[in-house]
Amino acid sequence: MNSDSVVKTLRAGLRLTGSVLVILLGGLGTAQAQQLEPRSYAPVPIGLNFIGVGTTYSSGGVVTDPSLPIENVRAQVYVVPPYCGRTFGLFGRMGVVTLATPFGWGHVEGDVQEVSSSVDRSGFLDPVLRFGVGLLGCPALTPQEFAARKSETTMGASISITAPFGQYDPSKLINLGTNRWAFKPEVGLSQPLGAWVFELYGGVWMFETNDDFYGGQARKQDPLATLQTHVVYNFGFRRPMWAAGDFTYYNGGATTVNGVAKDDRQSNTRGGLTLTIDCFKNQSLKLTWARGVSTRVGSSFQTFGIGWQWRWF
Secondary structure, three states, X not given: OOHHHHHHHHHHHHHHHHHHHHHXXXXXXXXHHOOOOOOOOOOOOOOOEEEEEEEEEEEEEEEXXXXXXXXXXXEEEEEEOOEEEEXXXXXXXXXXXXXXXXXXXXXXXXXEOOEEEEEEEEEEOOOEEEEEEEEEOOEOOOHHHHHOOOOOOXXXXXXXXXXXXXXXXXXXXXXXXXXXXXXXXEEEXXXXXXXXXXXXXXXXXXXXXXXXXXXXXXXXEOOEEEEEEEEEXXXXXXXXXXXXXXXXXXXXXXXXXXXXXXXXXXEEEEEEEEEEEEEEOOEEEEEEEEEEEEOOOEEEEEEEXXXXXXXXO
């Protein structure tokens, strides 16, 4: 291979690993589909404020579009998502609003025609605003009223909005922001049974077009359907503590660039575990672990996370 060929191959490798990084870091809608969030629709008293921060470390392989001449793609991704939120009453029902502003670091490497290349990026990702409301079994209760309530079947709905405020440069293929809005309506159902709670969530991410993708191209993405199930066990020791087994499935999300369809429809599953412990007054720690079970296109990661939350009325 002559020097010009090597340079072209390296550039191709950087572009391809860059497109993988767009999938891993820049597509928060896609990344959100992979998240495992038990107790997202659990009833809580109104007037509760909370802030928190955590970090997740993900590493593993990436399954790319099979038409691309890239192999052995592996990545390491760190994300720190500070967040805040508040619960409130809304027409007699419990409402909640949260805002997360993630910061990420990523390293991706792969082989293109047996030539290795890699890329690193760090910066702010697109922020995510989520608004939820209880539809069944979630009346707006004060802390005193909430303490006297009995467990019952609950149902809630939410809308998550990803705003195009992350770092983005249309002259670069590798970006942390997506330069588009994304929306996910979702419905969640929780059924308590003694110390156990069984949960089922269903939603769909919908994406606007990025009209300035890599030099003015139009990148579109199909809706991405998501399904989550969780089995939660409340330990009920002196301090509240619970653990959950988690599973998610997401399907769709194929993309086109300037009308050219890409073979990147996702049909992936992930499983994981979550443990939350109240360690100090009004403070808690959350430990998470998850891994890909099956992957058609996208990341097949193992993820470890730890988070801290502080609550007050």
